[in-house]
Structure formats: structure tokens, C-alpha cells
Amino acid sequence: MTHPDAWDLGALPPLTPVARRRPVALAQPGTAVVAAPYAAAELDLASPDADAVVGLAAGPAGGAPTALRARRAAGRTWLELEHDGTTSRHESRRHARSPRAEALAVTLTGSLATAWTREAGTWRARAVLDLAELRSREPATTPDPFDADWLAGLRAEPGADRAGTFGQLGLRDPHLVTHADGTAYDGGDGLLLLSATSAGPGGFGTGHTSLWSLDPTTLALAHRGDLFFHRTDRAGVLGDHATHVVRDGDRWLVATSTWGDFDVDRNPHVSMTLAVVPAGTDLLHGSHVLDTVPLPAPTGPGPDGTDDTDDTDGTDGPAPVGTWDPHLVRDDDGTWLLAFVQATLFFVFHPALAAGPDPTDPAGWTLRAAATARTACEGPSLLRTTDGWRVLASHGRDGRKDAEGAAATYPVLDLDLREVGRLDAAYPTNLPWPTLARTAAGPLMIGFDSTPAGGPLLGYGTHGDLVLQRPAEG
Incomplete structure (x- = not known):
């Protein structure tokens, strides 16, 4: 039987920008x-x-x-x-x-x-x-x-x-706060709840994870809280980001990317971590410093060496040097799926998918697929559809063009990470994540762009505007 919250992507109308949000503070x-x-x-x-x-x-x-x-x-x-x-x-x-x-x-x-x-x-x-x-x-x-x-x-x-x-100077990397089955978490007030990266005055290490509510009717955005992290690989408090927050029964799962101390020269390494927080913690309000453990997803070209596109040189490329952008769901049979990004260089990167019985078991993950032919594709999220689980992703303008010469698209991938469709929506600058939400007014897509802030002294990393899209009228 089809899950009542499954999306029929074939019936999804074209989406167009209707609002932008930039709460600089x-x-x-x-x-x-x-x-x-x-x-x-x-x-x-x-x-x-x-x-x-x-x-x-x-x-x-x-x-x-x-x-x-x-x-x-x-x-x-x-x-x-x-x-x-x-x-x-x-x-x-x-x-x-x-x-x-x-x-x-x-x-x-x-x-x-x-x-x-x-x-x-x-x-x-x-x-x-x-x-x-x-x-x-x-x-x-x-x-x-x-x-x-x-x-x-x-x-x-x-x-x-x-x-x-x-x-924040800007907001990017939005994910809905979800239940383990992938449905949006409802805090009881009818608002959509989001995690996002709060952009700082420069590179990756100046951002941090923040939590927001979004009114699905007025599209008003309000700050709820901030998350910071301890890690096992180093001392101190980090502003890691590109985060997915999941409510799983009597606990919260917070999966994030270790961008908080990334530096392409001094510390060229990114991985993923997991925090397990009791459900009684008011995680969605106020500031929290969370203890984490590594989330060591398996990496490589995939168990059968295949891609979602043809690899013309017959190879699967070098071993990954980093992983980021985790997104977690639990299937109806109890299996957990983890969509993430793996990089072969900084910055050449593609989506990957792992499966396992328990996200807290570091040895339990098995690599299911890796789309190694893509070279600038990130922000993967798992979406339940009438055709089964699909991975939505963002294929940037710098990525390798496919057989149709297309980049700057939102590919829809099956669980073998083969492209089975695309979202018909505007593609702003940078690599906007395709986050889809149900609202009474119809589907809402939450993305971002590369609009900077803070003046010319600052380098890359001060973006972006949240870009909100809905079906085009008429």
C-alpha cells in the first residue's frame, strides 16, 4: 500500500520563485x-x-x-x-x-x-x-x-x-526537521521546522548550524536556536554545519558535517558525525552544545562499480577524501538509509547512499551506490514517492554535463543513484538544495543562492538568500 505521505513527482507542477528571505543579524x-x-x-x-x-x-x-x-x-x-x-x-x-x-x-x-x-x-x-x-x-x-x-x-x-x-549573514543548506520515516516533524504550531547553515564572514569555518521555523502560509521565517558540537577527534567546541535533525521515537538524531574547522590548506578534511539526544531535550529552541561520535559512512565507487551516467574512461576514479551532507531516513522494514556526499578531490564531489540497521552502529553501514560520474553534485535528500524512495540532489553548473548537455539541474535518483527524472524548478546560483515540503497551499521548495553579504573585504562563504518556490500560477 502506498504511504499516505508519498510524493507523486510525476504530478508535481513546475516551480518558480515566489519569495526570498535574508535575516541578517x-x-x-x-x-x-x-x-x-x-x-x-x-x-x-x-x-x-x-x-x-x-x-x-x-x-x-x-x-x-x-x-x-x-x-x-x-x-x-x-x-x-x-x-x-x-x-x-x-x-x-x-x-x-x-x-x-x-x-x-x-x-x-x-x-x-x-x-x-x-x-x-x-x-x-x-x-x-x-x-x-x-x-x-x-x-x-x-x-x-x-x-x-x-x-x-x-x-x-x-x-x-x-x-x-x-x-548570520545568510542562510543555506536547508533541511526539514523530520521524523525517522522522512515525514516533516510538526512542533504543534503548524510551522515548518528547518535546520540551516548560518553563513559567517568568510569560509566554511565561520558558519554554524541554526534552527528556524517557516510559516507555510505567510512564508515568515523565525529563528529558533543554534547547535554547536564536541567531537571525538579534537578538543573544543565547533560550529559544524550542513545538518539533518531527525526525531526517532524517544531520541533526537543530529547528523552533521565537520566543516567547523575545515581549511583547504591547514585542515583539508571533512567527515560526518552523529549526536544522540534524549527526546526530552528542547532541542529546537535555544543554544545547545552536543556531544557527537563519528558517522563513518563507507566510501567508494559502489558495490557493482556502476554510476548513474556513463564513465567514458572506464574507471571509477580515486578514493574519496571527504564526506558531508548527511540525510537519514528509516524504511518500513527498519533499514536505515543514509544519503551523503563523497569527494574525490576538494572540490570534486558526488552523491552516495549507504544502508544499515542502526545509525548509531559505526560498523553497520554498507555502501549501496555512488554516483561517481557526477563531479559537482551535493545536497542529497531522501524522499518517499509513489515509486519508492528517491534521492533528490543538486547538480551544479561546474559539474560534468550529461549526454543532453545539462547542468544546473535537480536530478531525481533511484536507490542505485541512476537518474530517473528531474525537478522542474528554477536553479539559482551556487548549488541550492532541493528541499520539498507539503503545505496547505501546495508544494513548497526551499533552496538558496550565492548572493554575498558583508562587503568586499570578506571572501567566499557569506551567502545566501533562502529562495522559496511554489507552482507557477496559470
């Missing part, structure tokens, strides 16, 4: 600074040319504190680091000057400290300092921003008008 409203390296403090300026300072302090109880400050004088803004009796100034030659500033802020996102000014309502970065890079050169005068003891004292210095957990 440095200090997330309604939050407090927590013992994780993602914090912000803001100060309103009495006048654009006023001298001012706003800071974050940290350090073990009873010890000398470290201070990270945004300081402003004579129309220029810079970062100040005070640690172990030494104070250093870090200023951008090109971006320090901001004569029309109306507010000043300092943020810590992973290892990156940033000084900001707000002008005409828009935050712009004026100075950045990578504490991890500085610590590799000057360990005696630089704190470790991931150290739990150091973070235990993290707080805003007196004088800030607002302070709290760092919010």
Missing part, C-alpha cells in the same frame, strides 16, 4: 553569549565621527582575560587583540575607513574575529583576524578560540548595546 536577537566561539557585541554610535570601542572577553575563571575589540577613531575602524599582557592592532589598509558609520560591532565566528560598521542599515566588515593562523605563528600571544576553558568565560565587555550568539 550579527548579535542574534533574543540570545545570550554561550560557551562557543560564535558571538557578537554591537554598539550604537552617537555620531558617525565618534570614537568608540566594543569588545568580547574570554578566559578561564580567575585567569587574565583575553579581549577582542572593534575600535574606532578618526573615521577608521580596526581590531584590537589583548592577550597575555600583549595588545596588537589589526587594520585593513583598504577597508578601515568608514566616515558614515552608525554602529560598531565585533564578532567571533570560529577562529575569525571581525570588526564591523553599520551604514544605512547594512553591516560591512572593516577588519578581520584569523586567530588560528596567527596562533600558528605566535602561540604565546594568541588564544585558542576553540578551547573550552577559554570559552567558558566568553562574554561581552561592559558598554555594548546588544550582545549574543552570532546570527
Whole structure:
């Protein structure tokens, strides 16, 4: 018998963008600074040319504190680091000057400290300092921003008008919070619940996982909470992201990707982790630091060496160097399915699928399929359809084109990861994940794009807009 929540993708009409959402915030409203390296403090300026300072302090109880400050004088803004009796100034030659500033802020996102000014309502970065890079050169005068003891004292210095957990410059990687059978988790208020990556002021290590509600009628978006993580492979608190949150009976399962300390030069490695949290924990509200264990999905070309497309050189390519983007469901027979991405290089990547009896059993996973002929395809999610389980994915513009010369598509894959269809929907820039939700107004697709924020000082990673799509009228 067909599951009542199964999607008939053959009857899904073309989808078109109807709304965008971009809730930019440095200090997330309604939050407090927590013992994780993602914090912000803001100060309103009495006048654009006023001298001012706003800071974050940290350090073990009873010890000398470290201070990270945004300081402003004579129309220029810079970062100040005070640690172990030494104070250093870090200023951008090109971006320090901001004569029309109306507010000043300092943020810590992973290892990156940033000084900001707000002008005409828009935050712009004026100075950045990578504490991890500085610590590799000057360990005696630089704190470790991931150290739990150091973070235990993290707080805003007196004088800030607002302070709290760092919010986001943009949102990406949306997944519905689901039950284990893949159906959307209903918190009882009729809202859709999402996990997303909150974009920070730069690369992967500046983002973190956040939780949101989305009103399916008005498309109003509201922040619910933030998730941070401990890992077994290193000490400290990490802002890992690209996360799927699953309610499984009397527990929550939180599967995520270890982007929190990724650096293509210093730490070129990404894997997946799993947190198991009692259902009594109010996981969907407030800030939480979760203990995790590795989620070691098997990797390779697949048990039969096949792809979803022809591999013209007759090989299956090199062994994977990383895994990310986990999505979990439990089939009716009790088997768990894990869709994820594996990379043969940074960044050449494709979807894969594993099966096992229990997601908490690290030795229980078996690789079922890997679409190794795809070279820029990620964001896989498992969807129950009238034709059985399907994997939806995002095949980017940089990916190898198929026989029809097509990229920038949403392929629909069977459990052998062979393409059996495509979603007919707009494909924004970057690699927007195809997250489908049922609503009273019809199907809703939740994706994102590569629109940046924060000004020209910042590099890749500050995107994106949430792009919401519904059936085209008429």
C-alpha cells in the first residue's frame, strides 16, 4: 500500500520563485553569549565621527582575560587583540575607513574575529583576524578560540548595546526537521521546522548550524536556536554545519558535517558525525552544545562499480577524501538509509547512499551506490514517492554535463543513484538544495543562492538568500 505521505513527482507542477528571505543579524536577537566561539557585541554610535570601542572577553575563571575589540577613531575602524599582557592592532589598509558609520560591532565566528560598521542599515566588515593562523605563528600571544576553558568565560565587555550568539549573514543548506520515516516533524504550531547553515564572514569555518521555523502560509521565517558540537577527534567546541535533525521515537538524531574547522590548506578534511539526544531535550529552541561520535559512512565507487551516467574512461576514479551532507531516513522494514556526499578531490564531489540497521552502529553501514560520474553534485535528500524512495540532489553548473548537455539541474535518483527524472524548478546560483515540503497551499521548495553579504573585504562563504518556490500560477 502506498504511504499516505508519498510524493507523486510525476504530478508535481513546475516551480518558480515566489519569495526570498535574508535575516541578517550579527548579535542574534533574543540570545545570550554561550560557551562557543560564535558571538557578537554591537554598539550604537552617537555620531558617525565618534570614537568608540566594543569588545568580547574570554578566559578561564580567575585567569587574565583575553579581549577582542572593534575600535574606532578618526573615521577608521580596526581590531584590537589583548592577550597575555600583549595588545596588537589589526587594520585593513583598504577597508578601515568608514566616515558614515552608525554602529560598531565585533564578532567571533570560529577562529575569525571581525570588526564591523553599520551604514544605512547594512553591516560591512572593516577588519578581520584569523586567530588560528596567527596562533600558528605566535602561540604565546594568541588564544585558542576553540578551547573550552577559554570559552567558558566568553562574554561581552561592559558598554555594548546588544550582545549574543552570532546570527548570520545568510542562510543555506536547508533541511526539514523530520521524523525517522522522512515525514516533516510538526512542533504543534503548524510551522515548518528547518535546520540551516548560518553563513559567517568568510569560509566554511565561520558558519554554524541554526534552527528556524517557516510559516507555510505567510512564508515568515523565525529563528529558533543554534547547535554547536564536541567531537571525538579534537578538543573544543565547533560550529559544524550542513545538518539533518531527525526525531526517532524517544531520541533526537543530529547528523552533521565537520566543516567547523575545515581549511583547504591547514585542515583539508571533512567527515560526518552523529549526536544522540534524549527526546526530552528542547532541542529546537535555544543554544545547545552536543556531544557527537563519528558517522563513518563507507566510501567508494559502489558495490557493482556502476554510476548513474556513463564513465567514458572506464574507471571509477580515486578514493574519496571527504564526506558531508548527511540525510537519514528509516524504511518500513527498519533499514536505515543514509544519503551523503563523497569527494574525490576538494572540490570534486558526488552523491552516495549507504544502508544499515542502526545509525548509531559505526560498523553497520554498507555502501549501496555512488554516483561517481557526477563531479559537482551535493545536497542529497531522501524522499518517499509513489515509486519508492528517491534521492533528490543538486547538480551544479561546474559539474560534468550529461549526454543532453545539462547542468544546473535537480536530478531525481533511484536507490542505485541512476537518474530517473528531474525537478522542474528554477536553479539559482551556487548549488541550492532541493528541499520539498507539503503545505496547505501546495508544494513548497526551499533552496538558496550565492548572493554575498558583508562587503568586499570578506571572501567566499557569506551567502545566501533562502529562495522559496511554489507552482507557477496559470
